[in-house]
Amino acid sequence: MAILSGRLKPNLGKYDEPPEWDDIIRFFRGSELQPYFSKLAEDRLRAVLKPQHVDLLAKKLKGTVAQLLKVADERGALDEIVDELELKDIMNRDVRKLSGGELQRLAVGIVALREADVYLFDEPSSYLDVYQRVKVAKLIRSLAREDKYVIVVEHDLAVLDYISDLVCVIYGEPGVFGVVSMPRGVGVGINEYLDGYLPAENMRIRKEAIRFDLRPLERIWKPEEKMLSWPRMVKVLGDFKLTVEPGSAHKGEVIGIVGPNGIGKTTFIRMLAGELEPDEGYVPLREKLKVSYKPQYILPEYDGTVRNMLVEEGGPEATSAWFRSEVLRPLRIEKLMDRYVKELSGGELQSVYIATCLAKDAKIYLIDEPMAYLDVEQRLTVARVVRHIAEERGAVVFIVEHDIIAHDFIADTLMVFTGRPGIEGHALSPMGLKKGMNLFLKELGITFRRDKHSGRPRVNKEGSYLDRLQKSIGEYYYVER
Known part of the structure; x- marks a missing residue:
């Protein structure tokens, strides 16, 4: 981008004698x-x-x-x-x-x-x-x-x-x-x-292809798989009011959270994490289940190396052979272990924060905007790693994210947040991926189709034949290939 904008001249590989x-x-x-x-x-x-x-x-x-x-x-x-x-x-x-x-x-x-x-x-x-x-x-x-x-x-x-x-x-x-x-x-x-x-x-350019394999859109959970449930909750912060509908989560479930900025998604996550207390209702899980939280805003404040941060904040699991193989290596953190946290780039810091969160042997993982600063391949790798952790540990993962394709790749269910940003938010109970996406995308006025080759969701151009067809039949999140 610097070369195309004229801010940097291409040197044609002649580092010592830049060409005219x-x-x-x-x-x-x-x-x-x-x-x-x-x-x-x-x-x-x-x-x-x-x-x-x-x-x-x-x-x-x-x-x-x-x-x-x-x-x-x-x-x-x-x-x-x-x-x-x-x-x-x-x-x-x-x-x-x-x-x-x-x-x-x-x-x-x-x-x-x-x-x-x-x-x-x-x-x-x-x-x-x-x-x-x-x-x-x-x-x-x-x-x-x-x-x-x-x-x-x-x-x-x-x-x-x-x-x-x-x-x-x-x-x-x-x-x-x-x-x-x-x-x-x-x-x-x-x-x-x-x-x-x-x-x-x-x-x-890569050993393996990335495929978007369609999972059952309405996964049926067994009663014994329920890990937690919450009642109706209300939280008021200044002029903003968040209302959360009752809901439940299950072992191995990844719950995607979608909605506009300023609608209360992070507030909900912070209530689950124990940083905020609801004004009405209660969070029932904190005494019984260990919670691990990756915040939305990440800062290079830790005064030490990546290795020290992972061990001190993530616990002994951070140095195990299994964790290195399943998390650190895919997220490209192994080569960062002796780097100081304060020297990391935004993408490197994000990966380290995600790994630190996953290193804790928890039953509830709260991950707020994990895809920020990451490139395409890193995003899909993070999605695979998080899903594997959820299934391997029988944990529940809540993920707040604006990347629709990331949700399609990782989420079992969706929590849709509606309302008026900065004024009031309404969090619906977790629902199936198709129902949740349809509800969310209808509010946005955009439709998706499936790519026949890769299975990835593709946005229909506004006013195109497929866009008009899918809106007419109420299928904003079209899943047929």
């Missing part, structure tokens, strides 16, 4: 990159970039949301962008007081308001709920016109599928080397990535 633009352009003669770099070198191509780490914007930018957007508005589209990204309520707020999701939408808005030839978005869905991700995806697609380039880096496969016409697969060894494939159609490209084999390059 003439040499770079000559190197790419005959390819589509030759005219691109020619225009870039002559300042005839204007590129604007939404950076990966939007949390740094609060330190770099000054002023209110309205002031920043007005300065950026070169297309005369301010009102349209504010409406599309639902920024009206925060227009007078200082940028330093914005949440991660608000900063993300502001950053996308600033880039979309620029008049440019190339629009680049680095991980535009981070911090956003599903509804906001679809909004941002629609806005980014609208920027693609005949004389414009739109380039996106994205780890949420559903969002990537929805935004893109073409994709490039980047493979290699993290921190060592990377190779960018030739472009291919989005459906073919994602499937080849999941297969782990790129036919055009004759390149094997």
Whole structure:
């Protein structure tokens, strides 16, 4: 992204003697990159970039949301962008007081308001709920016109599928080397990535293919498998009120939790974890069952190595041969063991926090947004590891996550949170995956179909034949291949 935006010149492998633009352009003669770099070198191509780490914007930018957007508005589209990204309520707020999701939408808005030839978005869905991700995806697609380039880096496969016409697969060894494939159609490209084999390059990039095998959508639980149940609960935090319907969970069950930001999902998890007490009702499990909790916000605060953190906070299981094989190795943590926690990247830190949570020999695992900062393969690996832990230990796992494909890959049941963000939330009882997804997606107004090759869920383009058909029959989460 830095090279395509002109912030970094390709050195063609000549680290000690970086080439000039003439040499770079000559190197790419005959390819589509030759005219691109020619225009870039002559300042005839204007590129604007939404950076990966939007949390740094609060330190770099000054002023209110309205002031920043007005300065950026070169297309005369301010009102349209504010409406599309639902920024009206925060227009007078200082940028330093914005949440991660608000900063993300502001950053996308600033880039979309620029008049440019190339629009680049680095991980535009981070911090956003599903509804906001679809909004941002629609806005980014609208920027693609005949004389414009739109380039996106994205780890949420559903969002990537929805935004893109073409994709490039980047493979290699993290921190060592990377190779960018030739472009291919989005459906073919994602499937080849999941297969782990790129036919055009004759390149094997993974030993095993990733498949979305359909599990029974309505799993029947035996009475003796019930591990916990909770009554109706109410929690009031300032002006916000959360109401939780009665529910139950079973041994080996993974319960996905979905809903917009600010609707009470984390509040529910914190009540189960014992960090908050309900104002009405009670949490019955804490005296009887051991709980392990991975919070939403992770900070590199531990003063020591990864190994020390795992042992001190995870317990003796963290060093067992079984745990190394089933958790540490798949999550690529073995090579981080002697690194200091404060030196880790966001993705590395997330993996360590997940492993620390799973290292505890608990019966209830509460995992809040585990996919943040992780790439596609890491997300699917985390899903496999968590499901294996649930089945192996006969534990219950609650997962709050905005990545729909991750839920499809891992969840047995769903808890759907509805209401008005920041005002009131209503948590429904756990329900079957199909029923829960249908209810949730109907509120979002989007439909999914199954990819015939991989079985993964694919977002239907709005207004397409399948989108209209599935809405007409009430099948927003279509499961037939």
